[in-house]
Amino acid sequence: MGKGDKYASLAEELLGKLGGASNVADAVHCMTRLRVLPIDRSKVKMEDIKNTEGVFGVIEEETIQIVLGPGVVNKVHTEFEKLLEEASGDLNLKEVASKNKSEIDRKNAKPFKLFLRRIASIFIPLIPALVASGLIxxxxxxxxxxGWLAAESQLAIILTVIGSGLFAYLGILVGTNAAKEYGGSPALGALAGILVINPAVGDISLFGENLLPGRGGLIGVLFAAIFIALVEKQVRKFIPQSLDIILTPTIALLITGIVTYIVFMPVGGFLSDAITNGLLNVLDFGGVVAGFVLGAAFLPLVITGLHQGLTPVHLELINSIGDDPLLPILAMGGAGQVGxxxxxxxxTKKASLKRAIGGGLPSGMLGIGEPLIFGVTLPLGRPFLTACLGAGVGGAFQAQFGIATSSIGVSGLPLTFLVHPNQIALFLAGLFISYIAGFIFTYLFGFKDEMAVEFK
Known part of the structure; x- marks a missing residue:
């Protein structure tokens, strides 16, 4: 069987166990998970999905999140979408799905989870660009x-320009995605981002002080982009259709611009300072204890999905102080898992458990920990806790030496390239300390073969 056939076969098998195409309201994917919104959960064969070969685990929230791993999930999703599209002709599925999805979203619209889901929808599409720019x-x-390349050489300058461009204009992309997520025009969202980062903002003087371009950072951009989307939708209700294309965006931009400079940028700046200073104070005063707690707590955040809300925090740290001391600490979560x-x-003497670990370890070392979490340590129970302890030890080490990254990206070994060059050796030392601590805690206290009842 070819690779394409393998992914198509897995997609077909999963679709059947999810109750068929007529039971799927929506299907999307992130880096490791196929996220399916079923219409009727009683038709979903959850245990069968968990036992499907190639599935590392399943998380049940608003959506059913099937952990397939990086590189696999996007291919399976493509085949999954093909199956849904084929079925839609016979069932008028898209119309039915749209109606049911709205109803399901309404029932599951818990404010905090809805907020996190929207934040994830804004920032997750940017991760490939952030990783690429950060690595370069x-x-x-x-x-x-x-000393292998002179800083003033043309090659170094070109590489620097290529790598840094995204961060100079990130507000535009965030604004685009935020407006789209809240039902507005992406182009107006981009303009909201430009309102904040435009260098000409420095010529504006309010209350006796000149505004600072970029003041408020991504928080200010989010406020402005969400606001312009909401204003656009409200204005459109009162504008004649013949004048909509002219008046609606003009009025929305004018109102948003004024509110952004008077309210959003100052408030965003205050919140940005509060978040940045708060985290720095925690790390300064908490030291190794804070590092241990943050490192140990990250894996529980991953299994609940709350880690998705941290992306703007990382970016705001980079925007405010030029680097991110939080990411290396949290990255130890994956390292403890690997250990x-x-x-x-x-x-273990169980072959199926060894195979599961062998399949998840490479991606785990490269910063994608979900296959190991949902396929190995979490089902076993106690090893998940000992992995958290190992992560805490590594986090304490990173906090002690103030390791920081210049960008955000996947954790694990690839994060080495994002750490400040003079801190690479210390970061790697902390990473291996976390490996070793996770190994020791688990080997001595965390695992006995009789615990692996689900494996053969």
Whole structure:
């Protein structure tokens, strides 16, 4: 069976266990999970899905999130969409699905979870660009610092421009996605981002002080973009259709611009300072204790999906102080998981468990921990806790030495390229300490073969 056939077969198998095409209201994917919104959950064969070969785990929230792993999930999703499209002709499925999806969303619209889901929808599409830009920037800095490339050389300048461009104009992309997420025109969202980052903002003087371009950061951009989307929708209700294309965007932009400069940028700046200073104070005063707690707490955030809300926090730290001391600490969550998985692999005699670990370890070391979490440590129970302890030890080390990244990206070994060049050795030391701590805690206290009743 070819690779394409394998993904098509898995998609077809999952669709059947989800109750068929007529039971799927929506299907999207992130880096590791196929997220399916079923119409009738009673038709979903949850245990069968969990036992499907190639599925590392299943999370039940508003959507059914099937963990397939990086590189696989996007291919399975493509085949899944083909199956839904084929079925839609016979069932008028899209119309039915749209109606049911709205009803399901209404029932599941818990404010905090809805907010996190929207934040994720705004920032997750930007992750590939953030990773690429961050890696190019980080590798360039490392090469220059090592003396292999002169900082004033044209190649170094070109690489720096390529890597740094995204961060100069990130507000435009965030504004675009935010407006789209809240039902507005993406182009107006982009304009909302420009309102905040435009260098000409410095010429505006309010209350006796000149505004600072970029003041409020991404928080200010989010406020402005969401606001312009809401204003656009309200204005459109009163504008004749023949004048809509002219008046609606003009009025929305004018109102948003004024409110942004008077309210959103100052308030966004205050909140940005509060978040940044608060985290820095926690790390300064809490030291290794804060690092341990933050490192140990990250894996529970992952399984609840709350980690998605941290992306704007990381970006705001970079925007405010130039680097991110939080990400290296949280990245130890995956490292503790890897150490725990190695310990289980060494102790178990069950071939299926060894295969599950062998399949998840490479992606785990490269910063994608969900296959190991949902396929190995979480189902076993205690190893998940010992992995958290290992992560805490690594987090304490990172906090002690103030390790920081210049960008955001996946954790694990690839994060090495985003750490400040003079801190790479210390970051790697902390990473391996977390591996070792997770291994020791799990080997000594976290796992016995009789715990693996689900494996053969």
């Amino acid at each position: 920037t980080g590798i360039t800095k490392a090469i220059v610092q090592a 725990a998985a190695f310990a289980i692999y060494m102790k």
